[in-house]
Amino acid sequence: MSYVGQFAFMLHPLDLSYVTDQYPITGILPDGILRWVLKKAPPITLSRITGVSSSSGEAEGHFVGCLLTSGQILRLPEEMVMKKIIAAGRLAEDLGAKVVGLGALTAVVGGAGRQLADNLDIAVTTGNSYTVATAIEGTRRAVKFMGYDLPAVKMAVVGATGSIGQVCAQVMAREVGDITLIARDEKRLRSLRDRILTSTGLSARIATDVRGAISDCDAVITVSSAVDALIHPQDLKVGAVVCDVARPRDVSEKVVQARDDVLVIEGGVVRVPGDVDFGMSFGVPPGTCMACMAETMILAMEERYESYTLGRDLTVKQVDEIDGLAKKHGFDLAGFRAFEGAMDEKELEAVRERARRARNSDSS
DSSP states (O other): OOOOEEEEEEEOOSSHHHHHHHSGGGGGSOHHHHHHHHHHOOOEEEEEEEEEEETTEEEEEEEEEOOOOHHHHHHSOHHHHHHHHHHHHHHHHHTTOSEEEEOGGGGTHHHHTHHHHHHOSSEEEOOHHHHHHHHHHHHHHHHHHTTOOGGGOEEEEETTTSHHHHHHHHHHHTTOSEEEEEOSOHHHHHHHHHHHHHHHOOOOEEESOHHHHHTTOSEEEEOOOOSSOOBOGGGSOTTOEEEEOOSSOSBOHHHHHHOTTSEEEOSEEEEOSEEEEOSSOOSSOTTEEEHHHHHHHHHHHTTOOSOOSOTTOOOHHHHHHHHHHHHHHTOEEEEEEETTEEEOHHHHHHHHHHHHHHHHHHHO
């Protein structure tokens, strides 16, 4: 196989601890000075990525770092933030990438990748199409793991009228027997309900209040753009599955602390085909990555050097297509994540067992 696709993926530190863990010498600096240093620092090459390979394609690339924390990206003037992101994108170009993927909050600012794409000569993708595909697949597998039959599941989609929520709702409406669409705008909810009825024959319920609408649901996909958590411990039924795709999270951390009988996931971890070497650790098991990274690799392997997922517009067709390409190359869901950490089999089994006991206790 002679052709090797070239890509880059942009990372940024979520908080200062990511910097001090990676570069311990920076730990001697006061937080304020370290933030100032990050604000002034140029982008950096974090590592080289090799070994992404399937029978249908190969790819190699680099991680590039935009050295702003999540808080800085959210609070600094957008023009300043975009200059840093564009500089990191140009570093990706200089490294030979033909498509660059955007990680974490770099995928949110500047029109969700559009402004960066306007300033580069290479393709840009947020990776949201495959993120949605894996969130849906993760929900399917989690539902089955917790003992539910998908066609009989009562599903809710929180943030259903948003770009990601609409796609999740339309895809899941093809597979479940009952679905509730939840968002603030009732007019847009009715429009989405009508589209789902036309395309699937399923008559969805609509609601504007999260708490009352999810209390009897077996599974919830939540993708709102709310600033504060929407889902709290008392809102969920025993044994519920919640897939939280929102950033900031829609699920309060108190759910995990107080409700050990529900399964909360953040989509999934993706197994990368070949003998991949990322050149650094970023919080997932070896040989795996997040879906947004995987979408970038898939596009490189396919020689699809196009800005595949930009802005707020996602379609079911896009999600179905990238899911098909992922399967073609052997990318597959490898496990679940929750609150930035991978969940192991022991943790998952414990949740299922506690849910089973709680259900039995309630029925006795």
